[in-house]
Amino acid sequence: MKKIIILLVAIGFSMTTNAQKTISGKVLEKDTNTPLLGVSVMVKGTNKGASTDFDGNFQLQGVQNEDIIVFSSLGYLTQEVTVDANTNLTVWLEVNAQKMEEVVVTALNIQRDKESLGYSVSQVSSEEVNVARENNVMNSLSGKVSGLQITQNNTGVDGSSRILLRGITTINGSNRPLVVVDGIPISNGGGGGSAWGGVDRGDALSDINPDNVASISVLKGAGAAAAYGSLGMNGVILITTKTGIKKEGVGISFNSSFNTTEVALTPDFQNEYGSGAFGAFAPINADGRPVLDYPFSWSWGPKMERQPYTNWLGQQATFSPNSSADPYKDFYQNGYTLANSIAFEGQSEKGSFRIAITDENSQGIIANNTLDKQTFSIRGSSQLTENFSVDGKMTYITSKVKNRPQLGEGSGNTALQLSLMPRDIRLNDVANNTINTNGEEIKWNLDNTFNNPYWALDNAGNFDGKDRFQGFISTKWKINNAFNITAKSGVDYISYDYTSFGERGAVAVSNGLGSYNHDSGKSRIWNSDILATYTAKIADFNFTGSLGSTYRNESSSSLNISGNDSKTPNFYRISNYKNSFSSESISEKGIYSYYALGQFGYGGYLYFDATIRNDHSSTLPKENNSYWYHSENMSILFSKILGINPNILSQGKLRGSYAKVGNDTSPYRTQAVYNIDQTVTLPYTIGSISGSLPSFDLKPETSESWEIGADLGFLNNRIQLDVTYYQTNTTDQIMAVPISGSTGYSSKVINAGEIENKGYEAQLNLIPFESDNFQWDLGFNFTKSNSKVITLNQGLESISLGSLWTASVEARPGQEFGTIYGNDFLRDNFGRKIIGNDGLAKRGDRVALGNINPDWYGGFTSKIRYKNLTLSTLISAQVGGEYYSYGRGYRLFFGTDQRSLVGRETGIIEEGINEHTGFTNEVVASAFLKQFTDIFANEIATDLIIDATNVKLREVALTFDFPKTMLRNTGIQSASISAIGRNLFFLYNASGDIDPEGSYSSGPTSTAFEHSSLPSTRNYGVNLKLNF
């Protein structure tokens, strides 16, 4: 009987072997048991297949016994299972340790295996941006990615940063890379003040909350970015934010960080000579105060030897050095940043969600400069039906910044005031004497530019409010396993409100009348796109093809009201001002695009991608408003083809890429218009014409670029080397060329010029030691990028790209882009200075004195983990490159700089030859006259060009991960605490007492100029992460 039963069962089995059946099951990650979403489940040799849902479940119909089912997913080792009687399978996929990091997010948010890419991509993980947390997430990337150059300005809390990917390619453009958050390109504008003052209102990227970042991909060349069309011309930074994932425990994570900011680098001041001129005290005015004007309010007086004198307030005092040689250290305080973030997340069969709130408070080194920012973020997705899913996000950011510091030559720039104030003046006196009995500012110098810094602290200020909304809705319709359509619409909306005011009583503020300014406005970028994707696999040949279309709309509007002559004190509303002015403007631009992308793969070792795209832009004349681009990328894994032993050469890939990208311009540059001037009292209508001439036949500019590179991995990828060479030529550049004023106009929009940008990048990653308890990762990156001006418009010798005092950055044909020009000394044929009979040098020709581009720059990262302790270090380096420091110039001729001590008592014999006799100069000139004449009167820039070479210890973080055993019964799933330091100190700084990153703006050529910047700062702090 028993035997019969066995037989029957055996027959039954053999019958089912031949019958088709349905298999279901679950795919989990090995070790963690986390369900895996989107795992491809295919019957080998057929195109029958399915993929796993949010809970890792799958169902496969029409399977026969002994079919082989292939489970594959990016980042995991592929597993094959032979079908047997079991119809409910549980499969554990093992993480592919080598490949895990190789999955990268590419254009249009497509996840790709890095080895299939024909261009260079760098990916940065969330840890790298949210442990040593920065207000501006971009600053965390500094030194970590080859090809990416980030310059962080010292402009107060929430300042902007200059960001360049692979150098400069366009003369007039911002050259800033496109920033895409979760597939939606957002506003990426720069910020900053000007040489003449203003404040840095931050850039659009400072609103990205580091706590919400899951990963950052840097797509460097146009080849990588062609899918974004013209927007991607300067490369793309793709930010993926966190989505809800299934976690052990409740699913709450908490991140708290606190750090203090302290003044790190200040100019070297002399502390021996006080106010006066030519070694003597200033004459005393009828009001009992000394002459507070050039040159007597400068530090060219007698040596401070405790002699009695009349100080700047007209009081009898002792002429003695300050107890502290550094007014910056006395004036500026320690600032801080406190950020707390809490996130709730979860995932179920039908969907996932994540809600996060972050609160951030900062105080700058000027006590009243504060930031108060909250970010609310909701992300959710749902699998509505088997084939239809939606994903969406809403982020709301609200921030208030008070009293952004004035910069450059601004009358409220505290650094300028402090650095020029005569060295005998006591800061206490300045603080205690801000206003006289008439309500007027008490000044140490009559000049409008030079003010009492404490008056400004009390009586001038600004207040910024900004609300920003970012969100998207995305749907995916899976028609079948091979064909799907996604549609997405996302918006980045900014509304801002900036006010600034100056109280009555300071000549610098509307001639003593007091002033008020209020800007408000909004800007919106709206992207909507649809993409249909078809995938096919025929034998060893893989193909993915997509067709898509995007509409992008950028609009903005602004309103300004300003007034002067206040009626009552301490009240800052427009009604309080006798004179008021207003203006408004609106701007809108639209681009629609169609594109097709194709990816071909063969045998797992040969990949080819192609993109073609057509854009229509409203900013170009109707007849020229359509333009095409394309890109081709190729990747060959030669190590696989040649069958090289993976233990020796674990990865060997050659890649190449070519792309042609077009670009449009800003709105309304192709139309001649008349403005109607706003007038209040005139009985006439005043019409005016803008100084910028339009172009009626503007065409899109074109950028052609190519790159080749290799990705090599040795010894099971313990040594990894990526190298790339790239070249980009941008022609027909759209630029507003400054033209001779004698045309009646100041600039003309034209298509002209060619810039060639080329360079090398290399990234080397090493794992010198690796064991369960101890691992050491080392990374080096290196970038050399040069841009050269090949041609400008015919007959045009130079385009000025920015200037400070009389130094300027100019584009000249045949010269390197970013060359700094300025007046040199007059020299003979042997280069010797020609000296006048007064012993002073003469002004010579305007020549190239330096260049903003470094010879190379790079970073060094080290991460050492011992058991639960991790120490990571980042050192960044820039070698070569120059800038012009008018800040130093000012300190020199005001006599406050330590360098101004030379020749005070003896005079200076300028090295050179006499202009009349030709003999070596022997005439002694006063040190004061030399500095003043060279720098101010003769506007000679030569001595103020400074080498920007520096090596900086940028980041140190020591992290302790609490062992699970310690957390048992606490409800805490995981926890870590980090001690961090950022921008700690210079290991080498050729500039000495100036931070070469001390620029006042973040434009492409901003690093050329330094003018009395706020001192650079360093941060220390702790960061605590808890997961419940």
Place this chain on the structure above:
Amino acid sequence: MKNIQKTIRKTVVALGILLLFVACENHLEDLYDNPNAVTTIDDAALFTNAVRSLFIGTSDNASSHFAGQHAHYYVAGSTWRAPDQYGDGFDGDYNSIFNGLYGGTIRHIEEVLELTTAEGTSNKVRNAMAHIIAVLGYAKITDAFGDVPYTEGGKGKSQNIVQPKYDTQESIYKDLILRLTNSITILKTADPTMGYPNSDPIFNNDLSKWIRFANSVRLRLAMRLRYVDPGLSEATVNQCLSQPLMETTAHDAFMIETEGTGNAWFTRRTGFPSVKVSNTLIDQLQGTEDPRLAVFVSTNGNGDYSGMVNGLTDQAFGSSDFANRSDMGLPLASPDSKLYVITAAEVWLLRAEAALAYDNDPVSANTLYRKGIETSMNQWEVAAPEITTFLASPAATLAGNNDEEQIGVQMWLALTPNFFEGWSHIRRTGYPMIPIRTTDNLSKGATNGIMPHRFNYSSFELGSNTTNATEAINRQGANKIDTPVWWDKN
């Protein structure tokens, strides 16, 4: 059933995509036009702008920072004093002056000239009036720099000329005179309704005043040629004398700037860097007991008229008691003070000079000279008895031994506060005499102590219009502030 649903869904998606594209096409058209401005305009609005620029220009940087100090009207404090020290390290200033002169009056008047000759908007009367404004605009540019772009100047928009060639000052002056002559001819028979009835801030469209104005400017230009082309100068002067000229203060070309804080001298007088009246001016007015002293100069804290010495070295400046020197007078520097382009007083004095130079008629010269002084005093509302007293003094009569200098000095006074014209006048006539600076307490600057004769072309101009600017320098002489312009022979 399921298939039908699928078909419907697909159709909806397809239609949606199609609609999206169609909407986009139309949408782009809407976005092409600039919503912040207009594409057509009545040229009157541009004419008013050009005229206003011309008047506000009399207080521009060229006048206030440079000419006022060069012509020894005053001394500015602090580093604003550098031009008074005859320095030339002002590349940025030269550039902004050059660009400002072309970008203000010239840019807008060139557009008016285009519109008033274009089909549909052509208007001979408006065109003739616009030419007069253009002449004044260009005269200042060439007086400041020498050779400048003229025939191709200001044509960036109308003729797409981005690198205009330079014309010689000689050819510019000859053409300017011609343009005025043409305008006068047209305006004499013009219908006023075709002018600028509601947009003329100078004469409220009174064409007879416009004729006097144009003719008076022509006289100024004619006299400018006295030492360089006496033939043309004399012929043009005779032409001018045959037509109406400005005769009373009612004919003066002035404007009051009312927007913002009004007359720029108001803020300059009290702001920083403050401006203190030159001892050259105070000594002249005090020495002759000229009643305009109280008009042009304020007393200092002690109630005295105390002038500042021009050209002190930094060391000497320190002990000059600058802060206690006299400010400019309030009639010159109040928010509603008038800005003058040309006055009847200047015209009488030009005629006095012409009578001496071309008619050899000292008697008429004296009459015209006294008329000039009287008109100037009327212009500043000096009380009649004071005028009578002054006219009885020796300074108000040409004695025959020093007539040229007397006329020159009175012209210098009468041009106040049109300081730029004052500087041009000194460059042309040499009066009042500005001694070469030789003593140790005076700066020799970049000119060895000689009053500067022009502004330099800026490095920006040399870079953006290289060939043409270089050609001009080769023709005119080194690009230095002591290179005289063509008409400057004294």
